[in-house]
Amino acid sequence: MVKNELLDYINGEIAKGIPLNFIKETLRKNDWSDVDIEEACEVLFPEEKPIAIDKNVNSFGMMNPYPVMPDEAKMKKRFFLWAMVALVFLLLAGGTIYGYYSGYLVSMPKVAQEALGLVAKSSSVNFDTTTTLDWSQMKEGTGYDTFSGGLASSRKLSFNIKGQYDSFHADDVKGSLELLFTLGAVTSDVEVKLAKEVLYAEVKQFPNIAFFDQFTKLQNKWVKFPVPEVQKLRTDNLLNQSTLLTFSGVDPMVVANLQAEQKSKLYEITRNASFFKITKKLPVEDINGDTSYHFIFEPDYPGIKTYLDNLKVYAGTLVNYGVPAFDSEKAYQEITTSVKSFEGNAWVSRKTGFPTKVTITLGMVNPQKIDQGELKIETTSLFNNWNIPITVTPPEESIDMNELWKSFSKM
16 A cells, blocks of 8 residues: 555655656655555556557467567568569669670661661771682583683682772762782782772782783783763762662663652662561670671562562663563572572671671572582671771872773784
8 A cells, every 4th residue: 555645745746846766766765665666656657558469369369370570570571572672673674784785685677777777878988898709519611610711720719809988079989999819829909999080990910821911011000990970870879779779680870861750769669678687686796896786687588579579560660761671570580599598697886886797608509500509609798987088099190091902902
């Protein structure tokens, strides 16, 4: 039983503003026990005690099959979950970045289409192309043996063309290249320049064949050839667009004589055609310091067939302009019969979108003489410095081709 004396004392001190801790200390000094003091405080200052709830028992009084973890365990679990989420996010982000830079998440058809568009609009480039023709598996005495004329025992011809061109200025298309020709022990080296609508050629090395002995006096001398058609080629931009038209049998010089609207339609048909399709995407590679997407391509025969059919229809309306009519079905059959094997590889700069390298391995036969065997063709082209102006300096001294021809005619 709590004494009223003790209760009155504590109430009186509290009323004076004395803290409870000081009151308790004073009572202890006056021989009041801790039990009496706490009992008096409980009477004067009753507090609600928290009800002990077992979180592992549900509202029906049954044990929870999933015991509630202590707060510390919850924090550890939450941390683990957030760590897993962060890890997954980092993996996804890193995978996306890797996929982009490795090329796996990039659409190669789109890359190829954009690269072709850039090439068609380009004004300059440096190139280095090596091509090999191998007819060693063909029958003896084929047309290619006739071509070599018995001048070399080898049945393999290779040539390298290294050069550059520039069509930035409509009145000054220019370029230069060096051609190295090799057929067994027979070699030839020629350098060519195009500047100010004049073509210059210099033979650095004539083939070591008796027939060319009379020309050796021209070795290491520049010969110039006026090019009357350069202006026409430049105006129509056929330097960039005639290749595919020639593929279909249309003479670029015939196209040059067409009206602007007619040329535009022909180019449109060609540009919109599908000649190749991508069959495999490969990891990116470094081509001469330029990180490039890499893919394999092959002929798109249905696309080629559609192109030839469309060209046939439109060419039929241009007969009066010198464009010959042709049988698109026959042309298609000749293409599919001639090409026995094909594999193309292309690399496109990740930075600029321009091609950096193209390789083609091709097996062909003569459609009219299939039994002669297969001609193997391999070509590798390297490209750089797209759309960077070049300088081509004409040689200081040169011989006019017309004068040279007159001198030879007198021999």
